[in-house]
Amino acid sequence: MSRGNRNRVIAHAIVDGGLTAADAAARFGISRQWASTLANRYREGGDDALEPRSRKPRRSPTRTTEGMRQRILTLRTELAGAGLDDGAESIRDRLTRAGEKAPSVSTIWRILRAEGVVIPQPQKRPRSSIIRFEAVQPNETWQSDFTHWPLADGTDVEIISWLDDHSRYLVRISAHARVTGPIVVATFTSAADTHGLPASTLTDNGMVYTTRFARGGSGPNGFETLLGRLGITQKNGSPAHPQTQGKIERFHQTLKQWLRRQPPADTIQALNQQLEHFQELYNEHRPHRAINRSTPGEAYRSLPKAEPRLRHGDEHWRVRYDTVDNVGTITIRYAGRLRHLGIGRAHAGTPVILLMNGPQTLVTARHTGELLAEHIIDPGRDYQPRKRQKPLPKEGLHVNDVPEHL
Structure with missing residues (x-):
């Protein structure tokens, strides 16, 4: 017998058959209170009132308001x-x-x-099918690449970015008419001046990053030379395999999504102001799924930073911008005294980038990335002559030759 029919039999036995609630309870094996309830429902609403009622709670405390x-x-x-x-x-x-x-x-x-505001997405490749690599520490690897963006009048400019592989922290971003080798060196050293030097870099095989595929047997470019002198491992992705630099590629998608919502910039300067604002939003106010919903800034600051192999005691590389004077030197203060670093009269008037690590120095031309001089400062003398420069190997290190990628 269904619950509805059973309820009707009990109610009719009380109301029409003259049984008391206690008698009905004893006969049908229910409580006296339930027998009275069924009788009252029948009197108030007839047989329809005896159908089983929903057990759903009248209120849901977890329901979204x-x-x-x-x-x-x-x-x-x-x-x-x-x-x-x-x-x-x-x-x-x-x-x-x-x-x-x-x-x-x-x-x-x-x-x-x-509400109909979700945009359906096509079936994506399963995440489990992708082999991922992530640096263990901040500054263990910086990825870099550049992308194109139009100004308000349609002029095409290029945006170069430097992204920390471990935390996705954006250490440097800037727009330029064209990204050249010297700009790669300048933006890298600017980022290093603020955040310290990375242990390695990861880029594609563009000529501004490496000349290892260049025809004619040319030697390392300014960026490769600088990394070699600083003890920084250079890693380059396989040709026609951009997935190796997947984090920077994905970052540029996020960047362009944001730029499309901004007023078009009239000048490179205006675009750089927008990029500065975006850098703050991206680093400090945008949690990232791949780093446990932390912001890149939180992840970047949460662990000790990795460092290049080349160090001098507990000293860190410092970066300074200068111009060679008319007698071929630049002046620095070391151990409480002014020192004159010999660069060469042929470079008089050349804007340079000076990197110092204790008594060691590297001087590169700001506009070409060419290594001009190295020094080991002698505290006992004022004028510091250049060291004889040792040639570097022609080719940088391929990403597939690095142990963690084998």
Whole structure:
């Protein structure tokens, strides 16, 4: 007998058959209270009132409030309008960091889907099928690449970025009319001046980064020479295999998504101001899935930094910009005294980048990346002559020759 029919038999036995609630309870094996309830329901609503009622709670304490639903939709609109990640995980991060009690990622996704604001995506390659490499420490590897972007009048410019492999921290980004070898050297040394030198770099095989595929037997370029002198391992991806530099490639997608939501920049200077703002947003206000929803800045500062093999005691490389004077020297202060570093009269007036590590120096031409001089400072004398420069191997280190990639 179904529950509905059983309820009707009990109610009719009491109301129409003259049984008391106690008698019906004893006969049908139920409580007296339940027998009385069935009789009262029958008197008030007839047989329809005796059908089994839903056991669903009248109120759900975990149900997302209408206010929170609207907050989620508002955040989605704001993030999309700013060109930032606007998925369920990003929305939950924003709510949590604002001190609000956020629903789960799946709940937020269902709310977005119900409102029709989720953009369907094609089936993607399973993550488990991709072999990933990630540096263990900050400054263990910096990835670099450059991409194109138009100014308001359609002029094409190039944006070069330096990204820490471990934390995704953006150590340097800038726009230029064209990215050249000297610009690679200048942006790298500028980043190193602020964040310290990395233990290695990872780039593609563009001529601004390496000449190992150049015809004619040319030697290392300025960037390769600088890395070799500093003890920094240079890694280059396999030709026609951009996945090796996947983090910087993905970063440029994020960058362009944001730039599309900004007013077009009229000049390179204006674009660089936008990039400076983006760098702050990306590093300090945008949690990243691959680093456990931390911001790149939090991840970059959470561990000790890796360093190049070449060190002098506990000293770190320092970076300074200068110009060779008319007698072929530049002046520095070392051990409390001014010292004159010999560069050569042929380089008078040349803007240079000076790197110092204790008594060791490297001087490169700012506009060409050419290594001009090295010194070991003698504390007992004022004038410091150049060291004889040792030639470097022609080719940089291929990424597949590095132990962690074997």
